[in-house]
């Protein structure tokens with residue numbers, strides 16, 4: 647802990663306690679995934695509040711300083727649906743009740759903020775009824791990429807194959823079925839650009855979309 651963090655904690659002890667509790671819960675989940683031999687890699691300062699449910703045979707990677715906030719109504723659910731599925735969260739990503747369905751790959755860039763939205767890289771089922779068994783996922787799947795500093799607002803959906811550029815905002819209730827450029831605000835169903843963001847230079851340097859998992863992360867379990 648550095649000196650400025652210590653001063654902040656002294657000035658606001660209640661907030662410090664909440665953060666401490668979230669860090670401890672983060673450690674609990676780290677231990678739980680290890681115990682269950684799940685393929686989850688977690689970086690430094692992982693914070694969790696509320697229900698957090700990771701399921702499936704794929705690989706889930708969290709960078710450093712990620713925060714997960716869930717509630718009973720909106721748990722955070724990074725679910726993978728194949729052993730080759732990879733779900734990557736860059737550093738400083740915040741997930742607030744977000745649900746994921748990952749068959750191939752979903753990348754969430756550094757510093758992005760995702761509310762209680764659904765992000766799916768697969769349709770799960772085929773359009774043709776004869777190829778639509780209830781319990782298997784045979785639908786079209788294409789990777790999803792969410793750039794750095796993107797804000798995905800409440801109740802929205804990001805569908806298969808979509809790429810969202812840096813700093814963009816997906817408005818509440820939007821269905822994103824086509825790519826979104828950087829620095830744009832999209833809204834509606836299907837999502838269309840309603841605004842362009844004129845951005846000042848960032849205060850903090852950000853790395854490229856979804857850095858590779860850092861070296862201090864080692865895989866702890868999963869099918870060998």
Ligand SMILES: CC(C)(COP(=O)(O)OP(=O)(O)OC[C@H]1O[C@@H](n2cnc3c(N)ncnc32)[C@H](O)[C@@H]1OP(=O)(O)O)[C@@H](O)C(=O)NCCC(=O)NCCS
Nearest residue numbers: 766768769770771773786805806821822823824835836837
């Ligand atoms: C309906 C669906 C299966 C259609 O898939 P598809 O046939 O591959 O459709 P495409 O991606 O080719 O899109 C065709 C057009 O419809 C639009 N579109 C697709 N899905 C849309 C949706 N859910 N809402 C609004 N527009 C949609 C696309 O923007 C595209 O329009 P455009 O050509 O003008 O750009 C798919 O888009 C979808 O909604 N997937 C989610 C399935 C789901 O909810 N599964 C949960 C588990 S049961």
